[in-house]
Structure formats: C-alpha cells, structure tokens
Amino acid sequence: MxxxxxxxxxxxxxxxxxxxxxxxxxxxxxxxxxxxxSEISLWLDHYDDIFSDFDPRPFSQRALSDDFLLEAKRASKEKISGAIEMQFLIPHDKRNKELENTIKKRLHDHFK
Known part of the structure; x- marks a missing residue:
C-alpha cells in the first residue's frame, strides 16, 4: 500500500x-x-568613555580607561568562560564606523 x-x-x-x-x-x-x-553590553555616551582622559594620543594608541576596564572585568565575571563578545551601545548620531574599526583593533590588541 x-x-x-x-x-x-x-x-x-x-x-x-x-x-x-x-x-x-x-x-x-x-x-x-x-x-x-557570553555577551557583554556597555552603554557609552561617546567613544572617549573607553579611553583614559589623561592620554592625549589618538585612539589607536591611547590607554584604556580604568573605569572601563573595571566595568568590563565586572561584567565578564558573570559570563561563561571562553570567548566573550562585547557590545557597545552608543547613540546613533555619535557613531563613526571608521573610528569604530580603530577602536576594535585597539581593544583586540589590549585583550589578546
């Protein structure tokens, strides 16, 4: 059948x-x-929030802010081990794709 x-x-x-x-x-x-x-989301008013206020160098070389590093460390303790994805929430009118690429590279260099 x-x-x-x-x-x-x-x-x-x-x-x-x-x-x-x-x-x-x-x-x-x-x-x-x-x-x-594995995701961390941090609210930023502008890109300077990531970097030290006392370092005048361009973002590609500037030291990361102690406040930013402490908050990232605190947020990462709540996550599973392994790869962690960090997302920044920034007002749309303040976004700059070219600058974001520089910042991504700077963060990768710092955290590798």
Missing amino acids: AEKEEKGIPKKEIEKLVWRKEEKTAKFDEKQKLLQM
Whole structure:
C-alpha cells in the first residue's frame, strides 16, 4: 500500500523535514543562549568613555580607561568562560564606523 502524500511529497519525507527543522531550531536556540551568556553590553555616551582622559594620543594608541576596564572585568565575571563578545551601545548620531574599526583593533590588541 502506498504512503499518503501531501502535495506530492511522501509522508515519511515530510516527517524527516519537520524533524530536521526542529533540530536546526534547537541548535539555533542553543547558540543564541550561549551567545547571550557570553555577551557583554556597555552603554557609552561617546567613544572617549573607553579611553583614559589623561592620554592625549589618538585612539589607536591611547590607554584604556580604568573605569572601563573595571566595568568590563565586572561584567565578564558573570559570563561563561571562553570567548566573550562585547557590545557597545552608543547613540546613533555619535557613531563613526571608521573610528569604530580603530577602536576594535585597539581593544583586540589590549585583550589578546
């Protein structure tokens, strides 16, 4: 006896597709949960909040602020070990993509 078909697809194949979708959804949910556990979000009024007020050098060389480092350390203690993603929340009108790339490189150099 032939299997029941839905829109020309055998029932067994539909069940496989549903199972795969549920499996992918579960994996995605797990990744999202891990990402949230490894994510640190810090609010900045401007980019200077990351750096020392006493260091006049450009951002590519400037020392990081003690306040910033303490807050990042405190926030990271609450997260799982391993890779941590740090996000900065900054007003849209103050964003500067070119400067952000310089800051990312500076932070990578500091934390490596």
